[in-house]
Amino acid sequence: MTPEHPSPTEIRSALQRVTLSEAFRNTPQLVSFLTFVVERSLAGEAQEIKGYTIATRALGRPPDFDPQTDPIVRVEAGRLRRALDLYYAGSGKGDPVRIRIPRGSYVPRFERAEEASAPPIDVPSKEPFREEAGIPEIGPAPVLVGTGIEAEPTQAGKAGWMARFLPARRGLAAAAAIGFLVVLTGLIAAGAGLIEVFVRQENVTSATPLGKETQSTLAVGPVERIGSSSISPEALRSALIDVLARFDEIEVIDLAAGSHPGSRRGYLLTATVGDGIGDATVRLTHQPTGEVVWTRTFHASGNTQFIQTELAGRIGTAVAQPYGVLEADLRRRSRVDERTRCLLMARDYWRSPSAEMHAQARDCLEAVVTDDPGAATVLAALSLIYLDEYRTERNLRPEPLDRALAAARRAIEAEPESAQTNYAMMAVLFARGDTAQALGIGRHLLELNPHDTNLLAELGSRYVRLGRYREGVQLIDRAAEANPAYPPWYDFFRFLAAYMEGDWPAAKAAAARIVEPDYILGLVAKIAVAQQEGRKDDVKALADRLVGLQPEYGKSTRSALGRWNFAEEIRERLIQMLDAAGLPA
Template sequence: MVDERVERRVAVIMATDIVGYSRLMEADETSTLDAVKRLQASILSPNIAARGGRIVKLMGDGSLVVFSSAVEAVDCAISLQEELVSDQKDVVLDDRILFRIGINLADVVIEGDDLLGDGVNVAARLEASAEPGGICIADIVHRQLGAKCRLDFRDGGEIALKNIVRPVHVWHWGHAPMAGPSTSSPAARTSIAILPFENSSGAPDQDFFSDGITEDIIGGLARFRSLSVIAASSSFSFRGKAVGLREIGIKLGVTYLVEGSVRRSGERIRITAQLVEATSGKHLWSEHYDRSVTDIFAVQDEVTKMIVSTLVGQIESADVRQALRKPTTSLAAYEFYLRGLVHMRSYGADDNHQAHMMFGAALERDPQFALAHAYLALSMIALHGYANAPRDILDAALALARKAVLLDEGESGCERLLGLIHTNRREFDLAERHYRRAYQLNPNDANTLVQMGGLLARRGKIEEAMRWIDEGFRLNPFPPPWYSATLGNALYILGRYGEAAAALNELPNPGPFTCARLVACYAQAGDAAATDEAKARLLRLCPDFSTEDFINRGLLLERPEQRELFRQGLLKAGLPE
């Protein structure tokens, strides 16, 4: 028997795969096979050969290639992707062939014509982590590149790879084309880089403070898993360089940039921040914060939280506007999700139904989209009256929300919405547990703070509730209307009836339950004219209104004395028992 040649050496492994290959084959097998063979012969093989690579395996939907140089491997990958974009530009979006490419450097075993070892598996997992039309490389590969080429990649941080014990630090090519509707997924998250805040004080010893602000904002935004935040090491690399914002955006591969400055004068400090759309240079939002520096680190923490929470809202709004500008034929899972959020936060008669459809469409395109599962659960109970939804609807919503948490255990939004589902099921202990988990995952999410405050108010922990609600309003000074509903309910329980009525009047298109709360507020405040007006409006909406039905169906209150307080207000207004 002749022994097969076995060789062990350090090599650079490139794994490629065709995005949506099964879908393309199902749609048109003959055309897909012809197109793949043509691309392998005209683009893949020539580029690999020109850079000293060797194709170890060539499958229908991908390849495994070995190089002796990381620089050559990355150069080959970039050339492949750029030539593919040019080749496919005239092809209908849904029929385009896109590659994902992953590159690793590791010790491998070459056995005959085969390539073996954990390093090969990592390359395959990196390929799966790449964006459609993108390249994902291991940090060890990134370190081999020249300074210019390194700038073409954005820091993806450490990620867990399937069946790989240790997390791997990865970098993503910043010029991947936007994926089509059948290939996109929430992995293509909104990307943002925070540039180092300028120290405008003229005192070099204050650099630590401006740098600290910048790094805290990066850390705070990174807690929102719907965002892809560039690491400080990358964004700080542009400090002091004459590079325009558009070029920085291209090099970092981000949609948005944040820039700002810190100026200290005596015992006062001014911090400015602004959000910029990278490609156009358009300023989307700006704000300044003037504070005393009595406790400089407390100021840093406070301003960081406010910038982070406001930025998230601004980024989300900009994303929604951008998504709605695109034709419906090119919407991907994330864009359906954004459309669902628009409807979920609106108060039109058909908005809950539209939101439910949008979140369902997002899941059709990516069944593993955790937040789409969570918001589908919310839209489901919203369609059926929230806590008054039939038991089978509440059960189905709970199953969806639990699945969302399982799909992404680090997403605070999923934990928060699971808490909300438990609240509407009147499972207050479980709701509080999940809200607290959501807060631990992301203390910058104002929605979690306000919803937690609303729950604590319902549980009779009113002083603690107001602290949570006040902090939520502080972090989100331009909140959605439902914040006012939560605040109004808490203020009523506190006996601050006039303030409660003012909060509830912020709600657009109030329904019967909100109108009933307003009646109770005015009656308890002793405002007879306002009571009569609100009562008339309530009875127009709900001619057969009964206090008992409202107490049992319209209130999610744990303590009997709170329910009695609402009963007294409604009966004082002369509404039927």
């Protein structure tokens, strides 16, 4: 007889089916929301499922988030309910277990298909919202010439992607890991300075056709002066172009210089400077449709000689960084070029790692490289995907580390001064044990693009792995402050630094922020916390899941952890911890 309530395994399988579905593939904000509330329910922490915790732990809002002034959780909850209804009315109608988010609560309900009725599509209520924290019911590969990279897309990947590929284009946006779709509503600038965020949220859920193919082409228009601002409009515009041009995947057009006159591709960035000493209001418009997708006012203070540079850095970071405004808007466009789509898919993998996402990203990137052998940023992204294949054994094929090095070399030969190609080479050299050269490249990265928060955090993670905890966490914290849609590895390395320094409150908080169920290092962090708190059943369940995802942990944790190049003191302590959890050294 089937149990009355679905088991945790059945619920996690249901969650995976939903989040990997076509309906949810391009809605990372909803995936993060749903994953968080489901995992908290399964952990017996339904009482923590409140608007504040969802905002700060799933949607990237800062600790001072005020649900009375920012309706993001209620907005996203409504979108999530509608998306689930549509999914179960379509491709998910045969799912044996269904997940519901009842109105008036954020706590999910789990029910078998035969118990579930098909409710009507949710319509926002005019009644005041109430939170209730009730207890839930519970083959041979073609060789890419000159690299030694063997690219073997799966048959499904060939059928699903190769037939649709267009010629790849240089300078298109790298994209996000299941990064947040509505980052537009609350991206935090590095340091002080944010005063307001205005977003046309109706754009996010609009079903209106989006017209021409969207590209990551960014035209920088004129900067206008209103009143007696001390900011030089031309100096600010020039500084903005310099910042934006450092992002490899964006084609920057200087409209004032007469380039591409009358262009209606991609996006247009304009700004006005006001009477305040350091005020600038920026607007980003999607040119093919004329939609204003983002506008925001920034403040800068200090020496007026450097105000233009400070403002340009903050604006450029908000717009162009990984998981930033431009990338978030690209995610909702139904017609982006295939190169951009594949880079977005790769970023999705880093945001929510799983075997399925890894295979999809690898197949997609390999197909683009086959079509355009000189696509440097695609080669760099592919190198990092191969590197994670080596470290996690997901979709393992022969010699992943050699393939990663070959792709990184080819990428850096194509664009030696690209931050992304240097990033890939740094990561591969570090994995191969060439630490000194890797860190040298890492320092060069910050010269190539000091505004890319992912590069800043990546360098910080390298310092943490080497035992330089304070240095590493400072860099990761700076990156996270400017980028609330950061991927889970930021929090793993925050956890690791706190764990090694004996700061258990910080370690526990960092581990709790990791909600991605298939993130292998996240499971290592959660095992350590559960063990410290004496939760033996949780330790066993987490250890079993870890081995299920990467069987090598069930054979030799020393071998599995050795792939991450941790300092000896870190590796040995993690081995001891996992040994106590029943996993052999």
